Amino acid sequence: MSAANDENRKHPMPFTRVELCLLRVGEQGLQVLLGRRAGPVEAGAWALPGGVLRIDLDADLDAAAQRVAKERLGIALPYLRQQAAFGGATRDARGWALSIVYRALAPFDMALHAGKRIEELRWFSADDAAADASLAFDHEALIAGAVADLRFEVEALNLPFEAFPEQFTLTEVQTFCELVLARRLDKSSFRRRLAERGCVAPLAGQFRTGANRPAQLYVPA
Amino acid sequence: MSAANDENRKHPMPFTRVELCLLRVGEQGLQVLLGRRAGPVEAGAWALPGGVLRIDLDADLDAAAQRVAKERLGIALPYLRQQAAFGGATRDARGWALSIVYRALAPFDMALHAGKRIEELRWFSADDAAADASLAFDHEALIAGAVADLRFEVEALNLPFEAFPEQFTLTEVQTFCELVLARRLDKSSFRRRLAERGCVAPLAGQFRTGANRPAQLYVPA
DNA sequence: GTAATAGTGTCTCTTAGACAATATGCT
């Protein structure tokens, strides 16, 4: 046994988990993925999917988050980003609990499979969930933090292209941002800002056709 | 023993610490407080002051950071802010280690007393330390993150008044910001922005006198 | 008066919101 675990014996270490705050943009706005807990505590309550940190399996925190995504949701999540740490004696009835929260934005059509200890996965309105005191533990606060930080980034036009299709039109980008931010954006100004940042590049001669004027297709740049 | 500690038995939990990234504004710019380690590992190396999370003593992470400040530095640190979490199998030779980093800005004249396991406390240039690979563990990266985030806040004029004297002149505020950001600011523009945000209020009839024109004194607002 | 710092004014450039005008493909 390592010296670190000797320390563990001298002072008990907190019950440490990784929680995933997976968001997506639905037709009504930002959504967050919650799972109905199978137990052992807060059974039946909706909570962020998460799992125990396994120092025998996980090389670091990022790897732990990826493993938990795979186990609980059946999928690898690129672009998981560390969001915050919550720790305290009273946030979990089982004792002193430490949660490292990871955040990611999912494409709308991502396929998920509820893993062990999750009875059902469902998408909820992110703003409702961020203010829903009936969620398990303090997950309401974790969601609020993740939503605020995502909005801050999108507001600054740091776009999460991993959640986009390979090719997209500028109108689609704008609609995406409007749904994240829950407010309308000016078309002209929005395109000017996109062009200034140089974060998208047109695909020469590629257009999305529909019932009216075709739209130039773009890729991340 | 609580259920959480039953979980600890089933899966070993990481060696969890709180590290303090204490910054201050010196005459040459931003400085960070480092302690020379007394052991057991990395003895003699400079590192952020920190300590083991004690779930029997600390109600939550913030309380843990306060306790560590008291034990290691002999002082209470108001306005400690959670900065980030670093965790991995290889960052501490003793085994899987998780560090929750807290950041605070200290007044320049704060009195400190090196606590147990610290042989000496010393202020270093923050930019040098953020690029100094000879520091213990990965503390170089923790410092870089804290410095970047503090600069971001000061850039947005979210000023850490806790590090200010009770009363101050606008020139003193500007000098403070210039030392944090390591660049010059325009006086007129700086005062305009301060006034717009309404974050300082003049003390009617109170002036700082010196060898030349007296300066209006302000307080946080 | 001179030096030194405090405080203000003006000009301009950049950014972005509001809103209008034009372009293009479909039916």
Next chain:
DNA sequence: AGCATATTGTCTAAGAGACACTATTAC
């Protein structure tokens, strides 16, 4: 042609940097 959406252009206001000017005290 008429519709719906794409794309561009113009006007304006806010914010901030550059820089110069004025103000006030000590000596």
